[in-house]
Amino acid sequence: MNEKNLMELVVKAADDKRAEDIVVLDMKGISLVADYFVICHGNSEKQVQAIAKEIKDSAAENELHIKRMEGFDQARWVLLDLGNVVAHVFHREERTYYNLEKLWGDAPSVNVDTIIPTQG
Template sequence: MEKVIKKIHELLSDKKAQDIVTLSLFEVTTIADYFILATGTSSTHINALSEHIEKELAKEQIFPRHKEGKRNGEWVLMDYTDIVIHIFNRETRAYYDLERIWSDAKYIEI
């Protein structure tokens, strides 16, 4: 699992995602083991980030169970079962403030 999380961080960094954070949800919920949060600078950037992750993880036979939000360009959610990736624009990330909502989760340093 750590290898995939590190790969996702690298893919986000490759495409200049901002404010990348990983939260461990093991002790908080059963909906996922990890959330990875990142900020894109525009709808085009957000879509490019999500497409890059999906394409590169598919090369390793890792596919999302569910993906949503691409149409509006403010927030893309990619559900890889144990890892859920949220890519936001700055305003939407601040509005939903998942770091505050999941404040009981542990931050993971990558």
């Protein structure tokens, strides 16, 4: 699976658990960490965990390995490293505080509406 398809799989998995304000940053040429950052949030710890678990389960269904998952138990900022795609699943308050979109403001964003047309 190429990195674009992997990113789309992560976006759809997050959307399936009603993740809010899904943003995808194209990190190619900007970060050596990953080609895409998928950033979203949930409104409760349970929802943050459900989103992260859905991403993990979707990866497993496609025989993809999660290299690392951090922060699941606290459910304030869960980071899932899938290699070329890193998913950041925030609790609403932490997302506002860390503001990764501003931190990586020079990264172009991907139009998520082409992946999940009903977002919003």
